[in-house]
Amino acid sequence: MLVTYLEASRDLCETDSILFGASLAVCRIIGVKLSTAARATGQSSAIPAWRIRIEERIAKARALIGRLICFRSGNTRPRIVCTVRMAFAGTNVSLSQPHIMQKxxxxxxxxxxxxxxxxxxxRQYTERSTRFNQNRLFQSDQKRLYKSLERPIVSGTGPAPNQDDMVAFWRSLWSEPVNHNEGPWTEVVASQCAGITPMDPVVITPDDVAKAVHRAPTWKSPGLDGLHHYWLKGFMVCQAMLARQFQEALNQKSLPSLFTTGITHLVPKDEGATDPSEYRPITYLPTIYKTLTSILSARIARHLDSNQVMSRAQN
Structure with a gap:
């Protein structure tokens, strides 16, 4: 069925929608629970239900302890007395007993x-969950695991920065035009690049797409379309169509705005950061766009390596 729909696709946007629809159909067939939220995705920060239940028990127990201590200190307000009686409900303890303070x-x-x-x-559940996530990350992306171990993730639980200051700071960088004065280093770089042989026109093949998809982390955060690399790896029939449409986009020198648009998340560089300049912007772009940039990056890297080999041979 997917082949039939892909053959009728006219551009990358339609292909993206077809792949997302196919992934949604698979999830419904196998009974996967789907979020009712929009397709814009990010790392889920929802607290597990079991932890919410335990934290509610802890909160109620602490509140009860506070009222018991108040009663022991001589506070006999009706609400306090009612709570103490409920605390001893089902027991043979009454408030008139001589040893009530000991009870x-x-x-x-x-x-x-x-x-x-x-x-x-x-703590035990959290440690076990951490070990499970680390083991799964070790299988899918070892580099990311080692980075997380060397540099703990900043939670950003401190006071949030002022929204107006944050908007003003980033607007000055992204929205206001700036005239830069190029220094003499640009001439040095230009002279060094003069000996590099220009690249041949890039021709993207289904094999290029297959290799790029294979290299990509399976569950890396997607863009606004919500499509993970998992589906590009599973729907191998789409790779030939993607190669053809990638080539058309390169020839036309344009891409649909869907693939260059995303929600920017501001991640604090340090714990408790409040200055807008201490936040790092991260934008999740669609998986199909990442696949195209991965192909082009690999092609450029091979071209530069071949130039270095030729330069050494000439020397």
């Missing part, structure tokens, strides 16, 4: 032990 202390200690046990459970 309160025992109840508070019991709640504190439960909070400690729940906190330990969260």
């Amino acid at each position: 309160l202390t025992e109840r508070i200690d019991d709640l504190k032990q439960r909070i400690a046990a729940w906190g330990k459970r969260i």
